Amino acid sequence: MDRNRAIAAAIVIIVVSSGIIVAAWTAINRPDVRIGYLEKDLHQLAFRVALVNGWFEEEGISVELKVYGNGALEMDAFLGDEIDMGYLGAAPALTKRINQDIMVTILAAVNLEGSAIMVRKADYDDGTITHVANLTGKSVHIPGPSTVQAFLLRLALNQSGLSPSDITTLTTLPSFMAESLSAAEPAFVAWEPFNARAEYDGLAVPLVLSGEIWPRHPCCVVASSNSFLASSPDIVQTVIDIHVRAEEWIVANPIAAIQIASEWLEMEDAVSAVETAFNRIIFDYSVNRTGIEMYLSYLIDQDILLPHKIPLDIEAFLGSFINTTFVEST
Structure with a gap:
């Protein structure tokens, strides 16, 4: 009996110790920020430019990349605590924020048109x-x-x-x-x-x-989970600073940007197509609040939003869903 108790106690100690080790390893190896983005979406070129140019390393930030097929899947990743920030479409961000209470905040625009x-x-x-x-x-x-x-x-x-x-x-x-x-x-x-x-x-x-x-219509945005926004505002600010830098770099260096895009999209065989696509996109980090409000009206009109989830005060909702102070602080 004593021998069995000793074995059981040893097992408990091993299990508990293993849990502590795993938790400690996870904490030590967790990156500063986990960022999601859409696979081969030229709208989100700014993120790729920042990675290629090494600007996250330059700022001393470790980043874990997460790739998704569409914005809805990326919003699910926010819900599952897979990512802290992300590049995705304004429309899916808006839809899932309301219908599923996935708490994210839009911080910057990524592009218009495209x-x-x-x-x-x-x-x-x-x-x-x-x-x-x-x-x-x-x-x-x-x-x-x-x-x-x-x-x-x-x-x-x-x-x-x-x-x-x-x-x-x-x-x-x-x-x-x-x-x-x-x-x-x-x-x-x-x-x-x-x-x-x-x-x-x-x-x-x-x-x-x-x-x-619709001239200059909004499209992709940078968003953050509200919990990460509250716990790591300095990291969020640095990510937005890098995003703004990348957007401005793209506008100032279109030829180099197209080269980065061609390699990223695996379209080196069709650089002229990448150039055509590039010229149809406006790279702009300023949030078009009016445009997002138009999306919201559309989602309501098309019965895409759950009736009991539709905000009673649209202005108040948009005020909490959009936060441009980080862009304004760059």
């Missing part, structure tokens, strides 16, 4: 589809119902005298959109570089650029 409604080249060349109105009765590929691109498609339909019910939307990953086009599904709406790549490959042509639908 999307397009693309149509199958064969349909455009033979005159079948040369205007948004020609999409009546057709299916259009979108990245998701709560995305910036879905909102832009709705605006374009309205501007052409159509309603969303005049078409069918299909949720598709942008990387598969161009190859999915057919006579019944002749169009897609996506962010760059997928549009320019489809054009370069001779699969699709722009029916309308997003800047023609």
Whole structure:
């Protein structure tokens, strides 16, 4: 009996000690900040520029990178405490902040414009589809119902005298959109570089650029979890300082920026397509609050937000959801 008790006590000591060691190892090896971003999204070039130029190391900050397929998945990562900060679309950030109470705050913009409604080249060349109105009765590929691109498609339909019910939307990953086009599904709406790549490959042509639908519309943003914002404001400030530096560097060094983008996107074989995509994007870190409020109105109008979750005081909600003081302090 005493021998069994001794063995049991030894096991308890080993288990507890192991837990302490693991916890200590995790604390020691945890980076200063875990940042999420979208895979091969040219809108988020600023983050890649900062990494390539070594600016996080220069500031003495250790960063763990987390890559996601879309903004909704990145918001889920915030919920699961996988990331502290992230580059993602304003629309999914807004949707999941409200519907799922995923507590994040938008701190800076990443880009304006940079999307397009693309149509199958064969349909455009033979005159079948040369205007948004020609999409009546057709299916259009979108990245998701709560995305910036879905909102832009709705605006374009309205501007052409159509309603969303005049078409069918299909949720598709942008990387598969161009190859999915057919006579019944002749169009897609996506962010760059997928549009320019489809054009370069001779699969699709722009029916309308997003800047023609809504000039200077907001798109991607930098966000932080509220808990990280409260616990590590100095780290957050440094990340935003680096982001602003990268945005300004891109504007001042477009040729070098395109080279970085070509390597990152694995499009060295199509640098001209990267240049086309780059020139369709406005790199700007200033938050377009009015634009985000328009997204919110759209999400409410399309019944994408849960009715009981819709903020009663929109202005107060936006005041807590958007914090530009970090950008203003750079």
